[in-house]
Amino acid sequence: EYAYGSVEKVEVNGDLKQVITDSETYEAPVVIIATGSQYRKLGVEGEEKYAGRGVSYCAVCDGAFFKDQPLAVIGGGDSAVEEGVYLAKLASNVNIIHRRDQLRAQKILQERAFTNDKIDFTWDTVVTKINGDGQKVTSVSTHNKKTGEDGELKVNGVFIYVGVIALTEPFKELGITDEQGWIKTDELMRTSLPGVYAIGDVRAKELRQITTAVGDGSIAGQQAFNYLESLKD
Numbered sequence: 001e002y003a004y005g006s007v008e009k010v011e012v013n014g015d016l017k018q019v020i021t022d023s024e025t026y027e028a029p030v031v032i033i034a035t036g037s038q039y040r041k042l043g044v045e046g047e048e049k050y051a052g053r054g055v056s057y058c059a060v061c062d063g064a065f066f067k068d069q070p071l072a073v074i075g076g077g078d079s080a081v082e083e084g085v086y087l088a089k090l091a092s093n094v095n096i097i098h099r100r101d102q103l104r105a106q107k108i109l110q111e112r113a114f115t116n117d118k119i120d121f122t123w124d125t126v127v128t129k130i131n132g133d134g135q136k137v138t139s140v141s142t143h144n145k146k147t148g149e150d151g152e153l154k155v156n157g158v159f160i161y162v163g164v165i166a167l168t169e170p171f172k173e174l175g176i177t178d179e180q181g182w183i184k185t186d187e188l189m190r191t192s193l194p195g196v197y198a199i200g201d202v203r204a205k206e207l208r209q210i211t212t213a214v215g216d217g218s219i220a221g222q223q224a225f226n227y228l229e230s231l232k233d
């Protein structure tokens, strides 16, 4: 049975769970949460217009489109630096634009980036606009927060790493999320609530990819079956 709707809340009353959507309330002994995550947007002009046409949030997915071309990476955490180093293998050069004067990324990643001669850094700077020719990205407009100077950096691609948000708002009262909002599970996808499982990107995990999401799903499916069987005892 399939149903469509946006889940607003889940309530757990012992063995029975209620899934409250914008139109209906469903009851079931098992709930498997797979609401995923969302890349945090920069929120500047041009970001939406050029999404998929130069603006990307995934280096492994889109990096190969920019072979020998200049790229900007926005952010200063682990993802920005790790992906910047990856992109430098493909691009002509990578400029990491960070709003502070130092990186938040782990030291080992920082060293890899600082010693890579294809990577430059633009410090204390925010991107204020992503520019293009109507079809694809051609540059980014920048603003230096310390000097107040505005600038423009010619690039063909912009990779944005300013955070990822777990889509766990409907479950926040269940007490199953960590400080960042990801759902905590054990390796059998069980949350701390019996009969409530979480799989895929929404889970607190290391690698958020299709392969790991599918693996999580298989495990949760089997666990849910076992749980339903145990209710019959």
Ligand SMILES: Cc1cc2nc3c(=O)[nH]c(=O)nc-3n(C[C@H](O)[C@H](O)[C@H](O)COP(=O)(O)OP(=O)(O)OC[C@H]3O[C@@H](n4cnc5c(N)ncnc54)[C@H](O)[C@@H]3O)c2cc1C
Binding pocket: 005, 006, 007, 008, 034, 035, 036, 037, 057, 058, 060, 061, 167, 170, 199, 200, 201, 202, 208, 209, 210, 211, 213
């Ligand atoms: C641009 C991009 C490129 C990627 N490229 C690759 C790649 O090349 N290879 C790879 O392995 N992975 C890639 N990924 C990652 C991959 O897409 C995810 O790991 C995978 O989709 C996770 O699956 P999921 O089911 O956990 O979440 P999702 O696929 O995100 O599905 C979650 C679903 O839940 C729905 N939802 C959310 N909240 C609610 C709610 N309250 N009520 C009802 N429904 C809700 C959403 O609308 C969505 O349909 C990419 C991701 C992005 C964004």
